[in-house]
Amino acid sequence: MIFLARRIGFYLVTAWAAVTLNFFIPRMMPGNPVDALINRYQGQMSSDAIASLNVLFGMDDKTSTFQQYLHYWSLLFHGDLGLSFAFFPTPVAAIITQSLPWTIGLVGLSTVLSFIIGTLIGTAIGWRRGTWADSILPITTFFSAVPYFWLGLLAIMLFGVVWQVLPASGGYDGGLVPTFSGEFIGSVLQHGLLPAATIVISSVAGWILGMRNMMVTVSSEDYVTVAQAKGLSERRVMFGYAARNAILPQVSGFALSLGFIVSGTLVMEMVFSYPGVGYVLYQAVTAKDYPLMQGVFLIITLSVLVANMLADLIYALLDPRTRQEG
């Protein structure tokens, strides 16, 4: 349990660091982005909104930085992330609550799927190393080298424009009202298929390679040779002895590279105009909507932290050594 307590402590510190970064970044920037934006919306902004923005961006000269910092935390605990400029006067928190489920559905599902598929393929290739299976590796190298979004562009071009078999943008059919009807869910699945498949294809390569290399390393261990010598079935040795141990670095690697993957998939949402957080971030960037950008960064970071915590829990379940320490 000491392992878990340490990890949770670490995530709390990381969350604090992310919030603090979010607080200080606009303050360290030269110039005053807020004034320019307030001028743009002259007269349309309530004084409350301006006050809250001033706190968020540190333009409030009357109070000390430390007081601003405390005030910032209290605003966060009330779920107040300021008002969006691009979707004025919608609060940032409302926009994010609306888009977050889409991202968790698309990015979460396809990341987990890609991890599982990649690990299985990697197990097989690592087990049969030195055969034709090794020729899959150069292909995976290619896919891990291209940016996710470019594969997305290709997919849109081929499936959306040339063959016109799948819808290439949006999260559901524009004519439908979001309800739990079969028609709507079908439309969501249809729209999610192309982005999800692209995310899986572009992120699976890393898992294949990592698992393959770990399999190669682990299968030289004595216990694998012994298991083989005992006459256990090849399948049992492969999954029960080799893969079982080779998967541990994969799981801790999953936690560590989640940040990279989420970054890539956010761009995928931008390409597919998928109504998730990534697309919101894109709109915020295009409109120079600073409160929205910062809110999105905070939410993405916190979600990644939660996902990391889950991966650590799974790791603790898989590796008995982490449980013995306590």
Place this chain on the structure above:
Amino acid sequence: MAVNAATLDPTVIDPAAVPAAATRHHLVFLRNTKAMTGLVLLAVFTVLAVIGSWISPYDPSALSAATMSPPSAQHWLGTTNLGQDILSQILVGTRGVMIVGLAAGIIATALAVIIGVTAGFIGGVGDELLSALSNIFLVIPALPLIIIIAGQLPSSGELTVAFVISITGWAWGSRILRAQTLSLRRRDFVEAARANGESLWRIVIFEILPNLTAIIASSFVGTVTFAILSEITLAFIGVTSISNWNWGTILFWAQSNQALARGAWWWFVPAGMCIALLGMALSLINFGIDEFVNPRLRNTGQNARTMRRRGIRARIGFTPVARSAQPADPAQPAGRGRKDEA
């Protein structure tokens, strides 16, 4: 994608490698086809980065009457909706990509070495703090962080972008370097240097760092890949200045001018292929380094063909040994022999 920590097995770097063996090892690295292919590709792109703007047939921003024309003899890679020559844009854009990649790689690797080696060497509370710091940067998603920093900067030139990318990209290398330093710092040769009264700096620079060369190199290559992909993504989203040509800018204009819907594949396919080739070159070099460092991987890579030729099927993990009168395959003297001794 950064290097896989798991493949860098710390035990396989032999600290006592004699100089003669070291030279042979460098030859092994160069004999590795993966690494050679990667190095050649990288060299081509480096040359293009230098001479790109001289050999480009047109001014990349110059408009012409030939709008949206597919590849032809005049415009090898076609033109944009404004009649700009795409080949010229790619050639001129190579420089920006390479400069940012290289600069960010150097800054981030320097940070990684300083923080990682310090953490691993000093141990104790300092180590805890420094590794917590690098873990924090590792867990926070880099791209959104880069976006909020770069998006709020008034000017985002190439070096600024490189700097912002390296602030977020050093953590992975630092983590691996720390682990390796930890395993080195209690080895006999370090203890001997300490007993001889060598200064701390001398021990770190002359005893520790040379043994980290392979890992530093691979973390540098990994960071350059990360930096290039981030930079191109930033340009594609439109966060950084769209007046500097790089491959991401080309994709930005292609996307914002509906190149997809108009079926103008020549507008975005070549830039993507260049990114893929460059990224592949860097990963190949990294595989080469991985196999150089980890003899198990090296053996499987080099032996695959030989083993098939001799009819040996690699099943379980033992290192296959061919007991025959055939002379040892000259292609792999160092790797095999050394592995068996260890």
